[in-house]
Every structure is written in structure tokens, then in C-alpha cells.
Amino acid sequence: MVRTEFHIAGVHFKNRVLAASGTFGYGDECTDLVDVQRLGGIVTKSLSLKPRDGNPPPRIVETSGGMLNSIGLANIGVHRFIAEKLPRLRALDITVVANIAASSVDEYCAVLDLLEEAGGAHAYEINVSCPNVKEGGLNFGTDCAMTAGITRRLRARTRKPLILKLTPNVAQISTFARAVQDEGADAVSVINTLIGMAIDIRTRKPLLSTVTGGLSGPAIKPVALAKVYETARSVHIPVIGIGGISTPSDAIEFFLAGATAVQVGTANFIDPAAGVHVAEGIATWCTTQGIDDVGKLVGTLDTQGGVSVLESWL
Amino acid sequence: MVRTEFHIAGVHFKNRVLAASGTFGYGDECTDLVDVQRLGGIVTKSLSLKPRDGNPPPRIVETSGGMLNSIGLANIGVHRFIAEKLPRLRALDITVVANIAASSVDEYCAVLDLLEEAGGAHAYEINVSCPNVKEGGLNFGTDCAMTAGITRRLRARTRKPLILKLTPNVAQISTFARAVQDEGADAVSVINTLIGMAIDIRTRKPLLSTVTGGLSGPAIKPVALAKVYETARSVHIPVIGIGGISTPSDAIEFFLAGATAVQVGTANFIDPAAGVHVAEGIATWCTTQGIDDVGKLVGTLDTQGGVSVLESWL
Amino acid sequence: MLHILARVLHVTSVAPNVYVLAFHAPDLAAAVRPGQFVNILTGDSLQPLLRRPFSVYRTEGDAVEVIFQRVGKGTAALSLAQPGGFLDIIGPLGAGFHLDDPRYQTAVLIGGGLGVAPLPIATAALQKAGKRVVTLLGARTAGQLVETHLENVHVATDDGTRGLHGTVVDLAAQYLPVGAHEDARLFGCGPTPMLRALAEFARTRALECEVSLEGQMACGIGICQGCPVELTGQLRTYALMCKDGPVFNTRDIVI
Amino acid sequence: MLHILARVLHVTSVAPNVYVLAFHAPDLAAAVRPGQFVNILTGDSLQPLLRRPFSVYRTEGDAVEVIFQRVGKGTAALSLAQPGGFLDIIGPLGAGFHLDDPRYQTAVLIGGGLGVAPLPIATAALQKAGKRVVTLLGARTAGQLVETHLENVHVATDDGTRGLHGTVVDLAAQYLPVGAHEDARLFGCGPTPMLRALAEFARTRALECEVSLEGQMACGIGICQGCPVELTGQLRTYALMCKDGPVFNTRDIVI
Numbered sequence A, B: 001m002v003r004t005e006f007h008i009a010g011v012h013f014k015n016r017v018l019a020a021s022g023t024f025g026y027g028d029e030c031t032d033l034v035d036v037q038r039l040g041g042i043v044t045k046s047l048s049l050k051p052r053d054g055n056p057p058p059r060i061v062e063t064s065g066g067m068l069n070s071i072g073l074a075n076i077g078v079h080r081f082i083a084e085k086l087p088r089l090r091a092l093d094i095t096v097v098a099n100i101a102a103s104s105v106d107e108y109c110a111v112l113d114l115l116e117e118a119g120g121a122h123a124y125e126i127n128v129s130c131p132n133v134k135e136g137g138l139n140f141g142t143d144c145a146m147t148a149g150i151t152r153r154l155r156a157r158t159r160k161p162l163i164l165k166l167t168p169n170v171a172q173i174s175t176f177a178r179a180v181q182d183e184g185a186d187a188v189s190v191i192n193t194l195i196g197m198a199i200d201i202r203t204r205k206p207l208l209s210t211v212t213g214g215l216s217g218p219a220i221k222p223v224a225l226a227k228v229y230e231t232a233r234s235v236h237i238p239v240i241g242i243g244g245i246s247t248p249s250d251a252i253e254f255f256l257a258g259a260t261a262v263q264v265g266t267a268n269f270i271d272p273a274a275g276v277h278v279a280e281g282i283a284t285w286c287t288t289q290g291i292d293d294v295g296k297l298v299g300t301l302d303t304q305g306g307v308s309v310l311e312s313w314l
Numbered sequence C, D: 001m002l003h004i005l006a007r008v009l010h011v012t013s014v015a016p017n018v019y020v021l022a023f024h025a026p027d028l029a030a031a032v033r034p035g036q037f038v039n040i041l042t043g044d045s046l047q048p049l050l051r052r053p054f055s056v057y058r059t060e061g062d063a064v065e066v067i068f069q070r071v072g073k074g075t076a077a078l079s080l081a082q083p084g085g086f087l088d089i090i091g092p093l094g095a096g097f098h099l100d101d102p103r104y105q106t107a108v109l110i111g112g113g114l115g116v117a118p119l120p121i122a123t124a125a126l127q128k129a130g131k132r133v134v135t136l137l138g139a140r141t142a143g144q145l146v147e148t149h150l151e152n153v154h155v156a157t158d159d160g161t162r163g164l165h166g167t168v169v170d171l172a173a174q175y176l177p178v179g180a181h182e183d184a185r186l187f188g189c190g191p192t193p194m195l196r197a198l199a200e201f202a203r204t205r206a207l208e209c210e211v212s213l214e215g216q217m218a219c220g221i222g223i224c225q226g227c228p229v230e231l232t233g234q235l236r237t238y239a240l241m242c243k244d245g246p247v248f249n250t251r252d253i254v255i
């Protein structure tokens, strides 16, 4: 038997593969097609204080090896989540990570407070790729001080694991990771989507109603892996790797690069059981390799012989 | 007849499709397979003062819809370029853009001076995605002041078009574009490769000798397009769009987003005539659309009805 | 909702660039209702990345059929599917037509182009329910009409090569003179501009009308929020095409 | 260097997972020299993105053949190529073996696994040049040996199911006792570890040895600098596998 479980700040996860926020609903939608209890955990769609309708269509475009989305944080709001979804999730044997999004620091706090009061979520993941309405729409996640500030405020309000989900659309993601670590974050999730765009040349219009959107899927895996590697080398808290993971082999790459766990996103759209297949494939692979604990893979990339960054690509 | 030509700071380009630096050698390698004179121009492999051997193998990995490279700026050096390559290029009817890379500002200047003295290059493209040896290997291109500084120093030394090639691995590429515009750059090329990584799980080693490398190809097209759109809206100098362009339709997307011209990179590896096919396909498409000048496409994206960025993706 | 590997029975070209694909899927055949769709993985590698949605065209015993036009990578791959091979399919998905309402007698099925797709399965159900069925088909040209497994077919072509020279909505106007058909209900499927015209037609004639929409989807099962359909009433409130639709009453939505 | 659309003649399985692909390419057949390779576009969409390099196996009139093992996406697609269909091919590429040097009499061709690929075309050229040919083949197991169009074949298998129980370099050691074969020259192709062992063997026996290397390529035509081969002598100076190779004298390179 391969050991697959792990802990973040004392909270137990059955295995190291979670469903990524926004790519698995609230965890209760496709129980027909997949036994969600075989996942390491479920990260909910981002929850805001009030329900959000989201952006007009089109919200989705397929690209080479990936897809763009501009969902616009459509979600049922934290109140309905607590009333309708949490009871169903509580009935399952699954670790629930509630993902929180907001357009002000106060809103982050309010959502967290409501979830704390309700109980039932085992951990929080904070989506900072949100426009800060007070600062004219500047994205929280691209400003290190704002990202740290959110962490500080939330840390003071919960003892549950606080996971900051970082955006890759910055020059150095590790700076942000260190900043949130210093404010007491228990882990970081790396990465959210890359900013991208696509155009219909016949109509001369953007293929997303919001012009730009978030790129995800296999196309971004190399970028995500590099960001995880960069982050894992500069913090001591766990890094959760996200970006283009579709297969057990993809996930193992992230473990080797330093991820303690991974999340499967876009791959769920192709197969809602993708996360379960990844989790079980990892265990099988470990068995064939004589590895008795998936955790033993974490950060074991062999870079000996790698030339220095100074000599690196140009 | 569709008008395809354009000018940058008075220099004439036959059409709006150039071969991208590092993906077409020095322009004289595959004359067997393609009539390079049908390209709008050729951007040379980055030239450094001394020849560079480049990084150890492996330098190439294929990824989903893209590839990673860590060539390490292997090039014959500016002296051999002037002695061996320029004479051959001069014999052709083609606009030559000499791309310059360096590990110090002085080296940039020295290479440019040698090329100025030799004559034959019609314009310069400056690759700032290079480690600054004096600053401990910090990449010039991720520091706005350094990027501006290089531009200032080079601007003082040439009247030929000076094109700054920007890296996407920053939070806001438009800040860099404005900075180089303010220092007198005639155009910007957007984008160089994204930082990425891939791992061989069997050996637990990176698939590039340098651990991380540059991601290119169709996978990055959405990111490149968004960066071009961002840049074109914030500068008045021409933006040359680069990133994943393989088809006429890809190129037209970049024109609509605001690119004055485009460069074809990775696609040359699949078909060395890719650039010519893109150029000719654009002209054909314009004919079918009744467009008499490719330039009339530039920046004509219709974003009416696009919702505000505040409501945008999260 | 099932996730199956279904054996391909045949792929048959029924008009230029139009194919019927039949696959063996007993449970799906038993479960699917008219207007529902299936989401097919068209490639085994990642090109194209996402599944492709297709309305169910017919069921015949244990076989399920879809009809599709080859427009891009996914449908090109499907058109080459080999009998005996297997396809990865999720379905039945979405909410279908509400065919069994006792408040109408005549179902007017209206298909534009490949919008004919859900009409044969609907026809079979309507016949069972004892409704009268009239079918109005539109196509660009006569050769593009696919008229099998339908009842009482009237046609219109954009180029006048058969039937009415005009659109299928023009045909509906001709077939349904003002006030004449309070007991009729419209069920439409086709390109968005046609559905928009049909909705307007139904509104002016005060006829109930359900349409099956098409649009971008990522997951097809309600977990990505990628397929909003604007609801009438409040500005910018949305239903999900894949879960709440693809069939909607035209009264409820902004097309 | 040609860029052609070549008609597929046939794809034939010659061993488990091993295929010979023949295509019609008169100009290429006329131009190619032993040890050169072709770069084949295996998919028409972007999956896989890059071309795949294959040594030329044989030419037969206007036909060119490659032999390949199905290992991934590209070779899987190639194994399904349909006779009558067309493949987009660039070639001949690289520098081949130097077979016509008058300073040796016996060519010892050494192939490990699919390293047999360039040996038949080399055999034909050597026969024409009047050289004596000896062929040493290694494989994991007997069933993986492909021995056609070769001369004087001796074999070794890792599992001992045929010939020498050992590697093809062990076989070479047996076949070429110390000092006995100054007039022989070695030409090897196979996996890198085998070539490394072969180079070491050639060095200790003071035999000239040329090997055909494999490794990552992007362009195959010398424009990307993606395929460095380390040269002996100065640290970190490189030749290009695709342009200067894939065949190198083992003296000149660090394998």
C-alpha cells in the first residue's frame, strides 16, 4: 500500500490530488459520474459575499492545448453555499476547501467569518485574482502589499488552514509567496490562470465578452511547473501545484518540482473523474517504482548537472 | 493587388511578416526550401560580441501545443556575422533586422557599433531577455529602468530603427513599452518566450539542461495576443506581434489586436516556409474581404459590447 | 448522466459534409429524451481539447445516432470514426423539449440546417403521445436537406432550389396564418439568427415556442459556468445552456 | 534538401510494434546517402507539434523506406498512415556515413535495436563500393530482430533467445579480437548507452568508428541550434546533430 495522505496545518487530506476551484462546481454536481470521495479534497468555486451572475457570453474559447475563460466569478454566494451545499458536502467523507473571492478586503473577511461560523469547510483557499474595487479595479493578486494585507486580515480570523492562491501574472511569484508566508499563510496554491485573449477574425470581435480571459489547460503546464519550482525553493510552507495537470505523470512532475499536492482543473471538463484517475495513477506508479509514500517524491528533482541560471536561456 | 508593405522609422518592409529571431538562423540556411525574399524581413539569431557555444543538451522539449528551449544564445558572434553572413544577405532583396543580445550595456553598445560600422543591417532588434552579469544575473528585461537604460544608450548611437523586444515575464508589459518609447525606441516586439519547465519523471531530471527554458509555439498565442493588445493600447510606436503564429488567421488576430507587423517563430521549425505562407495567406484573405491594404486591419478590433475590466474574469 | 465507451456502429454521409454517426449505447438509448444532447470526446490526444456537444438525432433499439456537419477539427475526427472502434461519451445531458403538455395538439417542428438534429427523436416521441406533427425544414440549398424519420415535411431553401424560396421562418409564417393555430406549439432548432427570428415570430403570433440553443461549452455538465443564456426580466441573469437547456421557452430567454 | 508531399506506398509491421513505412519520393531516393535522415510531419494538426526524424532505411527505385518503433504520439500516427495518403517530408538531412574511404576493406555494421535503421541502405552502398560487410545486430529478444536486406548477420540478444547472450558490443568484442582487424571500420547506430560502449570499445581497439546519434531535435535543418553534440577537446563546444551529424566519428564527440 502506498501512503497517499498528507496534512496542511493539521488538516488531513486523503491523497494529494484535489479538484481545482471553478472546475468542479461545489463538489455535488457530478456525483453520478465520479466518486468524489476518492479525491484528496474539493476546492469549491470561488465564493463571494453576494451571489454573482458572472459575465455575458461567450465565456469560453478553446485554444491550442488550452482554453480561455471569463466566467466572471459566477457563484451562488456564500449564504446559499452554506445553506444548500455545505450540508451535502458534510454528508460525504471528503476534505472541503472553501475558495473565497472578493472585491474588497472587508468582503474577504465577511465571507470567511460566515464560513467559520457555519463550520464544515476544512480549509480556505483565497483567490486574490480579483479586482480591488476600491483601488480602481487593480487586481489584488498583482500587488504584493495587498496580497500580504489580505493574508494578515484573514489570518487573524481563523485557525483553519489558510491557503493563498497566487496569480502567475507577476514578474516573480516567489516574492508573493514569501510575503504571504510571512503573514502566516499555511500554504500557497500556484497557479491561477494566465491572462490571454483570442479573436474571431470574421467578426473582428474578441471571442470572450470581456476581451481577455484566463488561460488554463495543458498549454500552461510548463509555465505552472516553473512557477511551482520557483516558489517551492523560496518558501517552507507547502506549495499546491496547479496548471494543466491531466495525467498521473503530470502530477508527478509537480511533486518533483516541489509541490506537496496538486489540483486538477480544466481536465475535469474533459473527464469529471480526471482527478480520481490522476490520484489512483500516482499510487500505481509509486507501487511500480517501489515508493511507499507519495510524499517522498516532493522536491526530489535532480538538478545536478544543471548549468547555472547565468548561462541560461536567452 | 493588396498593399502589404509598411515602414518603421522610414525603413521599408515588403510585407508584415518577418522571421523571428532564433528561429530562422541567419537567413541563409534554408534558401533551398524557401524563397526568403518573399518575407517581410528576417530577424537574425541574437548576436553577441563574442561567439557563444550555448547550453549543453538537451536544449529542446516538446510540450502540449508548444516547445521549450534553452539554446543559451548559441551564436557565431557579431564579427563572423559581419564577415560571413552579411555579404550573403546583402545579395538578397530582403530587409534585415539584426537582433542583439548581451550581458552588459557596454556589450550591447559594442555589438551595435560594429554593425553600424559594417552597414547592411536595416534595423536593430534588441533582445533584453538576457542576464545582466554585473547585476548578478538579473534579467535586463524584467527591470524597467535597465530596459530603458539600454534603449537610451543605443538610441544615441544609431539613426536606424531601434526595436526593443520585450519579455512577457513581467506584471505589466505596457509599462516597459512606454519606458522604451520614451527613450526613443521606434518599435517594440512583443513577446519573447514565457518561462517554463518540464521534467522526465523516470530520471527525475529536468528535460532541459538549464532546468527552466523559454516556452513558444501555439500554446502561448493567447498570452502573446493579450500582451500585444495591452501594449498597442498604451504606446503610439508600432508593436510587432510574436507568439505562436502559424497561420494567416493567427497573424490577422494580432493585426486586429494592434500589431503593425508580426513575426513567425516556432512554426518555421515545422515548415521553413511558414512565414511566406502566412504572408501570402494574409494577402489572399484581404482580397476575399475586399481589403486593399493589410495595414487597414491594424488595431481594428471591435470591443463594443465588451464589458469593463472590472467585471472581468477572476 | 452516463459516462460510457460506446462502440461505433457506422458513420454515414447523408448530405455533402453531413454525417450520421451511430453507436451502441443501450442505457443511453433508454434514458435519453428528445432535445437532450451527448458530449463526445472526438480525439484521444488533446487536439481538440474539449468534448463536442451533439443533440441526439435518433435512437433505434440499443443504438443512438447523432447527425453532424463537418466544420472543424472535432467533427473532422468524428467523420473518420471507424466502425468497431470506441467513442468516449457523456450523456444524456441537459433538459429536453416539453413535448407531453396536454394543452396543445399540433407540434410544429422547425429545423434550420443541422437544426434538424433533434427532430426525428422528437417526432417519434410525439407520435407515441398521439400528437399531430408538422415539420418545417430550412436549408441553404436542396442538397443540404435531410428529411428522413420526419412527418409532414414542408421545406424552404435560401436559394429556392426546393420548396419556398426563403427561410424556414417565412415558411412558418405561411403555414401558420395569424390566429389560426392556438392549439399549435413550436419546437425549433437551428442557427441563432434563425432562432431569434422564430422567437419574434412566436411572440407576434402569441404561440408557445421552445428552441434548442447552440453555443460554446466547456464541461457540458454544469460545473464550469461557461455557457450562460441570458434570462428575460432582470438584466444579466443567466441560466446554463448545458444544464438548464439547451431547450428553453423563447419567452424566458434573450436570444 | 527537399520539402515534399510523398505518397504513402505501404506501412508494414515487421516485428512487434515495429513498422516499415514506404513512400514514393524519386528525387529523395536519388539524393539520399546512407546515414542521412528525413524529418516527417506525423500529424496534420499540431499534435505532435514538431516533425519526427527517421533514418532512411532503404531506397528501392523511386521508393524510400524508413523503419520505426511505435513509442509515442508521432510514431503511433505514422503507424496508421494510409496507403495513397500523403506525408509532408523534409530530406535528405544531415551528413551520412563516410563509407567510401579507401583505407579500409571490411565494414562492420553494428545495430542495436532500431539502430538497424540505416544499415540496409549502407549495405547496398558498401556492396556497390566492393567492401566486405559484416553485420552485428543486437536486440532485447529474438522477436525484435529485423534482419532483412543485410549481409553476414551475427546476432546478440539481451535475453539469450538468439545468438550471443549479451549486448551487440559484447558480440563485437567476440567478433573482433584484439589487433586482428586493422582494416576494419565500425559503423554503429543504436541507443546512446550502446553507442557509448561501442565508442569505448573502438578506442581500446584503436579502430575507426562512426556512429549515428539520436536525440532531441526541433527543426532538423540547422536553424534552431537545438541539437548540440559535445565535441572532444575544448569544454562545451558543440556541433549540431542535425547538420553536422547525425553521424560522427566517435573520436570527435563526447557521447
Ligand SMILES: Cc1cc2nc3c(=O)[nH]c(=O)nc-3n(C[C@H](O)[C@H](O)[C@H](O)COP(=O)(O)OP(=O)(O)OC[C@H]3O[C@@H](n4cnc5c(N)ncnc54)[C@H](O)[C@@H]3O)c2cc1C
Binding pocket: C037, C048, C052, C053, C054, C055, C056, C066, C067, C068, C069, C070, C071, C072, C073, C074, C075, C076, C114, C117, C118, C213, C214, C215, C216, C217, C246
Ligand atoms: C447543445 C448543442 C447541441 C449541438 N448539436 C449539434 C448537432 O446535433 N449537430 C451538429 O452538427 N452540431 C451540433 N452542435 C454544434 C457542434 O457542437 C459543433 O459544430 C462542434 O462542436 C464543432 O466542433 P469542431 O471541432 O468540428 O469545430 P471547431 O474546430 O471547434 O470550430 C470550427 C468552426 O465551427 C464554428 N463552431 C464551433 N462550434 C460551433 C457551434 N457550437 N455553433 C456554431 N459554430 C460553431 C467555429 O466558430 C469555427 O469557425 C451542437 C452544439 C450544442 C451546444
Ligand SMILES: Cc1cc2nc3c(=O)[nH]c(=O)nc-3n(C[C@H](O)[C@H](O)[C@H](O)COP(=O)(O)OP(=O)(O)OC[C@H]3O[C@@H](n4cnc5c(N)ncnc54)[C@H](O)[C@@H]3O)c2cc1C
Binding pocket: D037, D048, D052, D053, D054, D055, D056, D066, D067, D068, D069, D070, D071, D072, D073, D074, D075, D076, D114, D117, D118, D213, D214, D215, D216, D217, D246
Ligand atoms: C537522426 C535521428 C534518426 C532517427 N531515426 C529513427 C529511426 O530510423 N527509427 C526510429 O524508430 N526512430 C528513429 N529516431 C527516433 C525517433 O525520431 C523517435 O522515436 C520519434 O521522434 C518518437 O516520436 P513519438 O512522437 O512517437 O514519441 P514521443 O511521444 O515524442 O516520445 C515517446 C517516448 O519516446 C521517447 N523518445 C522520443 N524521442 C526519442 C528519441 N529521439 N530517442 C529515444 N527516445 C525518444 C520519449 O522520451 C518518450 O518517452 C531517430 C531520431 C533521430 C534524432
Ligand SMILES: Cc1cc2nc3c(=O)[nH]c(=O)nc-3n(C[C@H](O)[C@H](O)[C@H](O)COP(=O)(O)O)c2cc1C
Binding pocket: A020, A021, A022, A023, A045, A046, A069, A071, A073, A099, A127, A165, A191, A192, A193, A215, A216, A217, A218, A220, A242, A243, A244, A245, A263, A264, A265, A266, A267, B314, C224, C226
Ligand atoms: C472555467 C474555469 C473557472 C475557474 N474558476 C476559478 C475560480 O472561481 N476561482 C479560482 O480560484 N480559480 C478558478 N479557476 C482557475 C483554476 O482553479 C486553475 O487555477 C487554473 O484553471 C489552472 O489549472 P488547470 O490548467 O488545471 O485548469 C478557474 C478555471 C477555469 C478553467
Ligand SMILES: Cc1cc2nc3c(=O)[nH]c(=O)nc-3n(C[C@H](O)[C@H](O)[C@H](O)COP(=O)(O)O)c2cc1C
Binding pocket: A314, B020, B021, B022, B023, B045, B046, B069, B071, B073, B099, B127, B165, B191, B192, B193, B215, B216, B217, B218, B220, B242, B243, B244, B245, B263, B264, B265, B266, B267, D224, D226
Ligand atoms: C529555439 C528558439 C530560439 C530562440 N532564440 C531567440 C534569440 O536568439 N533571440 C530572441 O530575441 N528570441 C529568440 N527566440 C524567441 C522567438 O524569437 C520568439 O519571440 C518566441 O519563440 C515566440 O514566438 P513563436 O511562438 O512564434 O516561436 C527563440 C525561440 C526559439 C523557439
Ligand code: FES
Binding pocket: C216, C217, C218, C219, C220, C221, C222, C223, C224, C225, C226, C227, C240, C241, C242, C243
Ligand atoms: S458548459 Fe460548463 S456549465 Fe455549461
Ligand code: FES
Binding pocket: D216, D217, D218, D219, D220, D221, D222, D223, D224, D225, D226, D227, D240, D241, D242, D243
Ligand atoms: S534540430 Fe534545429 S539546429 Fe538541429
